[in-house]
Amino acid sequence: MLKRQLSHLETYLGGIKYMTGLPDIVIIVDQQEEYTALRECITLGIPTICLIDTNCDPDLADISIPANDDAIASMRLILNKLVFAICEGRSSYRRNS
Numbered sequence: 001m002l003k004r005q006l007s008h009l010e011t012y013l014g015g016i017k018y019m020t021g022l023p024d025i026v027i028i029v030d031q032q033e034e035y036t037a038l039r040e041c042i043t044l045g046i047p048t049i050c051l052i053d054t055n056c057d058p059d060l061a062d063i064s065i066p067a068n069d070d071a072i073a074s075m076r077l078i079l080n081k082l083v084f085a086i087c088e089g090r091s092s093y094r095r096n097s
Helices: 002-018 035-044 072-096
Strands: 026-028 048-052 063-066
Touching: 026 035, 035 048, 048 072
Parallel strands: 026 048, 048 063
Antiparallel strands: none
8 A cells, every 4th residue: 555655656746856946937737626736836936827717717827828628639739839938938048148
């Protein structure tokens, strides 16, 4: 039973041990499902981008993007665009520094 719990924790929290600091921004796909993560980001002062459905509160996120969080194809499209924009912005910032 302990091995199963350890495996579960490693699956969901394993990447945290490699983090050297807080993330610059957090993207949350399902605000209802990830409410705890959203509250933690607000507490720590981490900016959030939330892909919100009709049953979510847009005032909780710093940037709200209306989207259907049940449609995998639309989530993939929006997340790919966000990742591309973030990477492009970071590379532009590094060149100007």
